[in-house]
Amino acid sequence: MRSHLLNDTTAESYRRSVTEGVERVARKLAATRGPFTGVTPADLAPLVDAVDLDRPLGDPSAALDELESVYLRDAVYFHHPRYLGHLNCPVVIPAVLGEAVLSAVNSSLDTWDQSAGGTLIERKLIDWTTGRIGLGPLADGVFTSGGTQSNLQALLLAREEAGSTDLTKLRIFSSECSHFSVQKSAQLLGLGRDAVVAVPVDRNKRMQSVVLAAELEACRAEGLIPMAIVATAGTTDFGSIDPLPEIAALAAEYGAWMHVDAAYGCGLLASRTRRHLLDGIERADSVTVDYHKSFFQPVSSSAVLVRDGATLRHATYHADYLNPLPQALGFARAGGTPMTLAEQIPNQVDKSLQTTRRFDALKLWMTLRVMGADGIGELFDEVCDLAAEGHALLTADPRYEVVVEPQLSTLVYRYVPEAAASPAEVDRANLHARKALFASGEAVVAGTKVDGRQYLKFTLLNPETTPADIAAVLDLIAGHAEQYLGENLVHAAS
């Protein structure tokens, strides 16, 4: 069994094994004809069930053969131009290269003594990101597993900074279109069910700052504490960006922590033409970025950034075996004289909710070293341009009704039949079209509700998708919806 351990004596078998895996995935990617095969859980479950985990195949080639049928053949492929579903991006090759390196070396980014240069690389990327945001000289942050964790950590810091002993008095203000992880975080932080105040949005799905101001005033009048305002820079459904400067001014006025959830919109940080859409983000106390959404990075790659690095202490605990207190304070030498810089040990675990932690930063590092930030920004600009073209197609198409003009790269729309149909029938036709499309494997789109009605959604993150792809998918959807309504009419008549 030692032959399976990766070390000096097995380097050749590592090379063979990984190369074979890469070959197969490369062939798969080249031969993929659609984003999905339409496989159902009922089709696939028996194949997975039939695998006896207590009877290993012993051989990587055999395991890869088996993987073909239980996973690779029917996976959902985000690189396909007709994958228009959720916030998943095709990934850039330098990042995948980074992924291969980081899992083989297997550094753990909790402490310097488990990562060495990895810690410095992560810190440099954090500085790079806070620099792009404009958070100032005291800024800091840490890589996380995703936007959900980044939001949780930011709100933890906000809760601690609010300094209240009565958690039921704390309020978080976020738009009704903000991500559900805000509510989840409030719950995890023990804030109680009423903690999150949902501020209404305008017709472009941006938080109404006038209503926010009124809510803050009411909060104060009731003797409650405005703990945080969460501005979303790129809502998950609409890509709408809340009015950051107005929100920053209100946060300052009411002494609330300003968190900007830029999980989706962070790609603008690399854009040469759209960076201004994030103006005001530099006034945030904390920011969430998901490189695995708009920086074309493999899952996971995310970070939480803060204006004042000292606030990260709220996530700091000391363990004798890991990051003992004297070392962290830099007073380990006899007599209590401060350590020299060379003696101070940078331990990222002091800033993180996690302990053992992947070196995800390496993927972004490789990306920036090969392509540069402008390269990433160009890709993101392309999908934003594509969304504008898609919006024009939808507005010109009498079969469809579209919700907002996109600021980023999502389009929310619905099929509306020519013939009279009840709102419930229209809902069902759209839902059916989405499911039928998914089952056909020809394209994948997402769905969402707007004012209680069923809508469909394109999340465009693939620069390879063309307006012709969008037009073709709209024809497919209309076909499925029309067929559904046609059959329904037959039913109703009989």
Ligand SMILES: *Cc1c(COP(=O)(O)O)cnc(C)c1O
């Ligand atoms: C995706 C998303 C999140 C959650 O990020 P994960 O990486 O999926 O945990 C948070 N906020 C917004 C606005 C998002 O779009």
